[in-house]
Amino acid sequence: MLKSILRSYAQTIIENAQSIIGYDVLITDNDGVIIAVKDKSRLGKLHSHSLSVIKKATPEAIYSEEASSYGVLEGICLPIKIDQEIIGTVGITGNPTEVCKYGHLVQKLAELFVREKSLRESSFLRESAISNLVAQVIDKNNQNCNKSYILSQAKSLNYDLNRPKIAIIVDILHFEKIIDDIQSLISEYKNSEIKIQLLKASVLRYLRDSFEKTDLITNYTSDKFLILMDTNKMSEIELVNYINYKYDLFKSKITDLNISALFGVGAKANDINDLYDSIESAWKALRIGKRMRPDETIYNIKDFMLEETLISLDAEQAMKYINNTIGKLYNSPHWTPDMDLTLKECLSNPLETSKIAEKLSIHKNSLYYRIDKIYKMFGFDLNKFEDVFRLKIALILEEIFNEIAVKNK
Numbered sequence: 001m002l003k004s005i006l007r008s009y010a011q012t013i014i015e016n017a018q019s020i021i022g023y024d025v026l027i028t029d030n031d032g033v034i035i036a037v038k039d040k041s042r043l044g045k046l047h048s049h050s051l052s053v054i055k056k057a058t059p060e061a062i063y064s065e066e067a068s069s070y071g072v073l074e075g076i077c078l079p080i081k082i083d084q085e086i087i088g089t090v091g092i093t094g095n096p097t098e099v100c101k102y103g104h105l106v107q108k109l110a111e112l113f114v115r116e117k118s119l120r121e122s123s124f125l126r127e128s129a130i131s132n133l134v135a136q137v138i139d140k141n142n143q144n145c146n147k148s149y150i151l152s153q154a155k156s157l158n159y160d161l162n163r164p165k166i167a168i169i170v171d172i173l174h175f176e177k178i179i180d181d182i183q184s185l186i187s188e189y190k191n192s193e194i195k196i197q198l199l200k201a202s203v204l205r206y207l208r209d210s211f212e213k214t215d216l217i218t219n220y221t222s223d224k225f226l227i228l229m230d231t232n233k234m235s236e237i238e239l240v241n242y243i244n245y246k247y248d249l250f251k252s253k254i255t256d257l258n259i260s261a262l263f264g265v266g267a268k269a270n271d272i273n274d275l276y277d278s279i280e281s282a283w284k285a286l287r288i289g290k291r292m293r294p295d296e297t298i299y300n301i302k303d304f305m306l307e308e309t310l311i312s313l314d315a316e317q318a319m320k321y322i323n324n325t326i327g328k329l330y331n332s333p334h335w336t337p338d339m340d341l342t343l344k345e346c347l348s349n350p351l352e353t354s355k356i357a358e359k360l361s362i363h364k365n366s367l368y369y370r371i372d373k374i375y376k377m378f379g380f381d382l383n384k385f386e387d388v389f390r391l392k393i394a395l396i397l398e399e400i401f402n403e404i405a406v407k408n409k
Contacts, residue, residue, distance in 0.1 A: 002087045003030060005117045006080065006110075010036030010088075013110050017090075020109075021102040023075075024093040027110065030054060030086055050089040053077045057086055059103055061096035076100050078107040082115055129157060130218045134226060137161070140276045147272060159216045161228070166239070167266035167278035168227040169286050170250075172203065172259055175223030202257055210250040228275065231268060240300070247298055262286065265300040284308055292399045310393070311400055318397045325394035329378055342370045346382040347392050 007029060014025040014036045026037040032050040034042050048070045053060050059078040067074040076099055077091040090110050092099045136150050154161045172178070179196055186192040200219055207217050207225055220226035229246075231239060247263050254261065264286025269278040281301040288307045289299025301308060310318075329335050329343065345356045357367045371382045380387045 001121065002082055002085065002114055002118055005114050005121065006088050007035050009113060009117060013090075013113050014038070016113075017106045017109055021092070021099075021106065023099055023102065025106060026091045026093070027080070028089045028091070030088050032089070035088070047072055047077075047089070047091065050077050050091065053079050053089050054086055057081065059107075061100060063096060076103045078103050080107065080110050080114070082111055082118075087114070126157065127218070129153070130216065133157065133159075134216070134218055134220070137272070137275050138279055151272060154216075157216075159214070159228075161216075161272045161275065163214075164231045164233070164271070165228045165269045165275065165278065166231050167269065167275065167282040168229055168243070169220070169264040169266075169279075169282040170203075170207065170225040170227065171262040171264065171286055171290075172223045172225075173261060178259065199257065199259075203254065203259070203261075206250060206253040206257075210246055210253060226279065228269075228278075236302075243300075244298065251297075261297075262290065263298045264289065265298065267301055281308065284311060287311075288400060292396070306393075307396055307400060310397055313397070315401055318401050322394050322398055325380075325390055326398070327394075329374075329380075332378070334377055338370065339374055342367070343374070343382070343391070346371070347388060347395060350388045350392075351383065351385065 010027040014027055017025045024038045027035055028047045028050045029035050032047050034045050034047050049062050049072045057079050061076045062074055064074040073093045075091055075093040076096050077089050079086045080088045080090055090106055092102055092106060133153050151161055182195050183192045204219055214230045216228040218226055264282045266278040266282030269275045285299040285301040285304060288304045345359050349355045353364060357364045375381045
């Protein structure tokens, strides 16, 4: 890969070097063939002097008399070496006495350029491999067929998907607005897209800094990231505290980016067979939590077991249930604000009359009167657990499906 990178960027390297030192520069590959030079007619020709430099792995100067015998110009030639591998040479044309002072500079410029490009390409290839791995994990059919291959691929990336894990979906809040703001500030699409990608890269880096190296972390969708976190045999309470700690650590890092985030925490996955369900439940936790507890920042699916079951209903079924319960109340012209407050407190604190009366700032007798009125008018007894549960389910469904089942609520 290093040789390929040198060949791809050799012309860029010599143009940058020439602009700095004011002398002509050429680059050869590790066979001594010229791959970048000012005089394009020399491209593809053998630079015989570089063969000696490649063989000895040391810089050499060549003066005009000797240079003519080699069929080259006088100057100096240095090996381009990365991790003890010589991938080519760089030559500077001119009197060796004058240009030798630039030799080390140009050599390091070439080596640093290739090394940087190599790191970037390696990073890109690794991120692509991680994305491909996750794509296979979330493809349940493919996972069953290629489990051993997926595990092998994960191992090559230093991840063990058969260790107990838990999926966390990281949601960057108001991401569309962030993109709009960037695009409004930067008129050119190319530059704004670079800014957006840099932002995502920063979020990914901060997540990886906040979690452990054994935790698989990747950019999952345009505004969301996925963490497959090792649970390390933690108890439920330890796991909750640990995730809270990691969230706070991540939150402290992204303040520099002026962004905020939410965590959707899925069910535990004992091995690779459970990963798909863990990821799906993390999505559900995020979806339900954002609607039902908008003031919170971490949503754990274990806190939404009832809601997770209800979310499997289709919208038509849900709306039918809503209209047959709280819809009767909200659609009635006799429904009053006092009844509405009473209902909400009764559902929040079921059968706790003293607490409900205190919350409403009314006497118990007044509360009994309101409850009795609701029962006589609509048939729901807020002193009965069954009726309280039915209405509570209706309110949860309304929150989940984000629809209002009434005309005049």
